[in-house]
Amino acid sequence: MTSKKNLYYYLNNFILFSFFGFLFENIMHLITTGSLTNNPFYGPWMPIYGFGVIIMIFFTRLVFNRVKLNRPLKIIILFLAVTIILTILELAGGYLTEFIFHKSFWDYTDLKFNFGKYIALEVSLGWGIACLIFLYVLKPLTDKFIEKIPKFISIILLILIIIDFIFSFFLK
Template sequence: MADLSFFGTQWTVYEMFYYFLLYSTIGWFVEVVYMTLETGEFQNRGFLNGPICPIYGFGMVMIIIVLTPIQSPVLLYFVSAVICTTWELIVGIFMEKVFNNTWWDYSHERFNFKGYICLKVSLLWGLGCLIVMKIFHPMMEKVISYIPHDVGLIVGWTFFIYIIFDSVISLCAVIRLNEKLRQLDSIQRKLRAASETIGGTVSGEVIELKAKYDRLVEKKDVWQERLLTAFPELHSNKYNDILSEMKNKLKKIKK
């Protein structure tokens, strides 16, 4: 890990992992501060449970590889804005296709593309990368170089294992959430069918189905609740009405 070249570049896997870890953590911190200021309450942002947003880490690794040779601030600004915007678009589409959910939505912003990306955020990407590459990253290169070799390996592997573990937990939470939405939709269909069959009269079957529906909606899952809090604009392509109901109930419980 320490001496292995990162895909033939001038950096090692060891260095790139630390850059990934560093900027994933900084990205998480920026997200948390921004949302805390906007909403007035702390929100643990990001797909993972820990203080890491991998989308920022991977994005900055690409920026470091591509833009390190570029000296012009203007060129660096525009190229980094394009790279980060493209990366955000790819991740947004990928996560929607895999999980059948939309995780963020810029539809309310001007000059957006299907809610995945927007001009305002793209311009902020460029500014952020310019500041990082010209001011912050050179300092971080020195800091990482001062970490003792053996200590760096132990810490690196520890965080790597943790990220894998956290990713599995988060993936399982999304799978359970989608399954819960599917079950709730199935109960709703049965309720409608039962109501139509008995002409609107409340029967024992309807009462039982409603009770089952309410129990399932109110069933606590701390991992799912964290995801719903971290992604307030989460949209289900199949069961969004039910998901909205779950989010509203979660808000009432927190109040």
């Protein structure tokens, strides 16, 4: 893959899974509370999901795909590694958002195995399982779609996300 194609591949994954994150958050919130979530953005995206996917793609391409292990062991090690990586991302995202923007978008203090308010064992294990589903089920399906997204659509969506970010955090 050329570096330009690589850039659009990552950009399109970021956009698509930011949107899927928005859908996931709203569905889970609807199931657990009966209402839609209070999205911090105006548009239908949750960028932390996009960043998580990009990190997982980098991790599997640069590190994990080069390791020769049998499949069950590879899945176990991958699960543990991505659980730790995504937990660190969630913790950093929570604290950075609170520090920079003085806002908190999630709080796990009501969960039994929480550590601070931004991470909890229950949620971290869920991220590990979700990542395995992403890597082994969703990603092979979405890769075919992602390659067909016109570049101008990717650029327009990125501009919209940036504008949304500015309005959501700096102009509210």
